[in-house]
Amino acid sequence: MEEERLRGWEHATAYPLTGLSLLFIGVYALPVLDPGLDPAWRRACELADVVIWSIFLVEYLIRLRLAKHKTRFIRTHWFDLAVLILPVLRPLRALRLLNALRVLNRHAVAWTRGRLAVYVISATVLIVLIAALAVLDAERGHPDSTITSYPQALWWAICTITTVGYGDLYPETVEGRLVAVALMIGGLGLIGFTTGSLASWIVDRLSDADRPTGAATRADMVLLLHEIRKLRAEVEALKETQRDADH
Template sequence: MNIRSDQRADAWERRTAGPLTALAVVFLLAYAVPILHPQLPRTWHDACEAANITIWALFVGDYVVRFLLHVERIRFVRGHLFDLAVLLLPVLRPLRVLRLFTAVLVLTRRTEAWARGRLALYVGATSILLIFVAALAVLDAERANPDANITSYADAVWWACVTITTVGYGDHFPTTTDGKLVAVGLMMGGIGLIGFVTGSLATWIVDRISVKDDDTQDATKSDIAQVLAEVKALREEVAALKQAQVAEPTVQ
């Protein structure tokens, strides 16, 4: 019974992986266009907002379906607490910017499956995605504030790059509550990426050293075996010469 239900959950995730990825891309586009082109007619702004809310609701529905299909539901919730928070918190208007992270989570899951075993590809794609999304979010939060120092997308991208790499020049920084929430999310993402890269790099170095040590040990064993074989051969030759000397008749 449990295995069958787990198979249903896995089948649902496989079937919805492609459509959810496409919806996440549309979600990001609908969010980005009004920010990058604020002069768009009001009708387009409303259409993009409606698309965002609709797709976000579909993401919520996907979470609910996955929750119902899993047998160990408490374990599922515990393993997806961040997903749940990202889906529920945007209900509060001050936290509506967190709707962006629903799309990021969907795309990250897809990227992880697509680039499995390719560290550089996964880290690069995830970093670009986080920078793009964080820049949009912080520009959306900061643009209307008269005290803001992030007023263009170029400034926002520069700030996102500086923040995710933990450099922190301080020439651009968020001044609004929403912008600071975006900064916190980007900092956490940056720390996670750096930890992931550092851990993977350390593992790769250890594996390489282990392989070299194994090769060295194998080579040493081979050399020792060869020397022992040569010593044995020399002993046999010496023994044969002694026997020949003993057997040789004494010359009168």
């Protein structure tokens, strides 16, 4: 019963949390993309950031309350807890974006199930855009940073997630390097997911290709049995005719 309540809660909050995640990304991105943003707007973005983060925290606590086996829930949802707690530390504030990605991914997997291309393309674009924001936020104030604009951050993110790594741009701060690690892991995860899904798709296609042959074989057997029955009936009729002639 409690597990059903948990699933019901997750289903009911799917769309609101997705909307909040997109809003969370927006209020994070605005001050990063516009360093000269009006102080009032900057404060509004920071306030919205804290409020949405608090909602995510409350939502996690509600799911924990609804879970029947709380220890197992914490163990299996450790990443959810980590991305809620770690950004409280000032050097790890860019990791707040991982929470928005986590929520979006949790529902996108269900909404795009069976649509591998849609999921992979959307996830890749979103990860690259968010990683670029995070690394720019981390690196912009560092005196030796090579990443000082969003186009540069985008180029770095694309090179990193594709494992090209030209080395012309690279993070200097601890926070920026943590973003790089997260992006590398995300890239490897996407590659593994795509490879596994593609292999599964090929196996399914091969299985589908085999099915008509099996169906044709069964149809041939049915036809053959029908012909055998007809032949037996004719043989029996001939025997009856022969017996009548003998008498």
